[in-house]
Amino acid sequence: MRPGRENPSTARLTLGHHPPVRLLRRLALDLTPLRTSRDFRLVFAAAGVSGFGSFITYVTLPYQVYQLTGDPLLVGLLGVCELVPLLLMAFVGGALADYLDRRRLVLGGEIGFTLLCGVLLVNSLSASPHLWLLYVVAAATAALDGVQRPAMEGLTPRIVAPDQIPAAGALNSLRMDVAQLGGPAVAGVLIASVDLAWVYAIDLATFAFSLACLTLVRAVPPPPAADRPSLRSVVTGLRYARSRPELLGTYLVDINAMFFGMPQALYPFMAEKLGGPAVLGLLYAAPAAGSLLATVSSGWVKHVHRHGLMVVLAAGAWGLAVVGFGLSGWLWLALLFLVLAGAADMVSGLFRMTIWNQTIPDHLRGRLAGIEMLSYSTGPLLGQLRSGLVARTPLGVTGSIVSGGVLCVLGTIALAAALPAFLRYDGRDGLARKQAEDAAWSATAPTRVTPDPAPDPAR
Template sequence: MPGYGRGNPLDATNPIRHHPQVTTTLLRRLALDLTPLRTSRDFRLVFSAAGISGFGSFITYVTVPYQVYEMTHDPLLVGLLGVVELVPLLVMGFVGGALADYLDRRRLVLGGEVGLTALCAVLLLNALSDQPHLWLLYLVAGLTAAVDGLQRPALEGLTPRLVTPAEIPAASALNSLRMQVAQLAGPALAGVLIASVDLVWVYAIDLATFAVSLACLAVVRAVPPPPAADRPSVRSVLTGLRYARSRPELLGTYLVDINAMFFGMPQALYPFMAGKLGGPAVLGLLYAAPAVGSLLATLGSGWTRQVHRHGLMVVLAAGAWGLAILAFGLVDSLWLALVLLALAGAADMVSGLFRMIIWNQTIPDHLRGRLAGIEMLSYSTGPLLGQLRSGLAARWLGVNGSIVSGGLLCVVGTVALAAALPQFLRYDGRDGLARKEAEDAAWAAAAATPATSPG
């Protein structure tokens, strides 16, 4: 009721109206922090390179499943793309993580970008063929996942080396913004291109973005490995796995996200939902809608600096994702479907922001690459297996039934994991940062002592 309690904000006598600094302060707390872009030249270059190539990659990310759909009209075969990508990602994620702790991370990122450029060229040549090969789409999908597994741990391991510890929340939000802009613009443009031009041009645009990305990465300064870095080996990989297992807050970030994406990821069904909601032009909107929500959540992410219960926020956001996906499966209106996907994207972004803060503020630098490999597997295997789950479930429950059941199981699984991981719920980010600083100092001291072999 107007005037109740704190007063009507529209009332001329309300003192808040006469103190614009109150509103200004609130907006500053919510606004995205751009400090890392101002203070770090190399962060700007990596940010630009990843953003430009990410834009093109999201165009292809929509186009390959659509091409499989056009060639087969089988939801299971579309979902199998995720399975083809899973095995190379599982293997190369561990390899890439170990290499990122032993080699120059900038060189690994640049080499991976060259490999992804070559694979995009193969897609272009396949599309130029009179009869494009279905097996080649699966092969390129698998090889792309393998290269991604090598590159991404090094890319994510760059952030703590390019910015100060205090700037990590802002850098995490900016990296999320970069991805969400690409995820929004890429699929939206892909939908328009798929509906209006030959697929050759779609792949050609992606190929062109790699040229710009390679130019940016070529001038980034070297990022040498930490002192006394572990050589890549099975032993070094196991060291990273043991460390991850010893940290309940890290296990919580992995398991909660895998649960949410495995049950609640409906992307393999987007081509079929698009058929019900308006046709191929709608496909790009379905892919882009979660990115709209993610983008809005990122632009208003300034409040994350004031929150220290990071584990609790991850759980709440994962539950909200599941509820939004469940509701998405119940609607048959395009605009309502897009709103629900946007809400799901916002929830996923909040979860992702706090997971990135936990990872970057708490993991010691000499393990950052290996843990980045584990992180990549955690947030990649869920969606990839989720595509297969949704495709299989759609054969028995229908498209909508698959989505609804997945959203429900996501919520149930999130509640169960929260009950099983009480330390994750209680996790305080200030304690994690102090622990990282102590572990980095101990490693540096051990590396400086000739008689001591850090382990």
């Protein structure tokens, strides 16, 4: 070989071991679940398309309340209307997800969401849209979400291999990020340019694709000797959650962060200060942009085992970013802090999902998913009410946001001090525990129960 010339194959090998290349590979999003699981691909596509449309409505519904009333408290009350049915139905949905075919529950929920979106469309076509109907639909949507979401969360560990759960969680987060980023941005443009009926119509159209995909997903039967839905079965799930400090940590830290640091109900009022209705969609989309950045560079997550510590650090970062957002007087700075907040929230979410899916035994997965849903839903819903109430005090909109961010950071520090076992939690121990508990449950299941075989994650 001539001097100064390098063998091409050797050059490629050397490049592959170059530190920057190794770093990029370590950060790159793992697509293995999409390649290996047919059912995961179908669920991923269905949830992605319908989620995009749902986030359009997610922005449009509070905007319509704001348009009809101009009152921040009435916008925040949407959260209260969603909270009560969610508190009740999340436990019901969790118990059902451990007893019935989870795929059927997800499909039934999607049909219900389609009908509710149709109600919003018809109401928007009225010459005088009914305000009370918006609250009713918000409550019904939350109730239906309480039934469907535990089944959806419970699908993941059944349709992908255990070692692919962190990658599947990152992909699900990517799907959500794209919907959160694109849906609100499109909603902002639509709200500023067309009648609200067209906005709801677009959401309605996305459900056709979702329903088609979900009908192709194969059955996901319940685990052996599944517990019948009952108050006793719900209590069993609650006792299990209480017995696991790492699970309690994920719930409490997130509730604290969202209750104090969730300013979404005030976005329409911040938009007035920062540029008008046209920037409203940008405010909703900015956290999703941060989440997306965190997700596409999430390959490092599988190499970190101190999951509890990462949740605490991310929650503290969220609170600091919210403080920065509240103090921002320029649109670009406000968007930057929202991007940082979204990235921190996604890091927290990735580690919380990994803890849940890698450590909870399958026969309790639905009920614990219901508890999880309450943890990541009640905080934001109550947080919207809190922010709306505080904004009506002399503190105003800015004071409401800033004080909430500060309290988020202080609460996170207090919880970290109160839950030392959560800070020390190692994900490798959790996975081993789940495998042992699944084996023990199967070994003690009544012999008279003969469920259908579990689906192959590699389909």
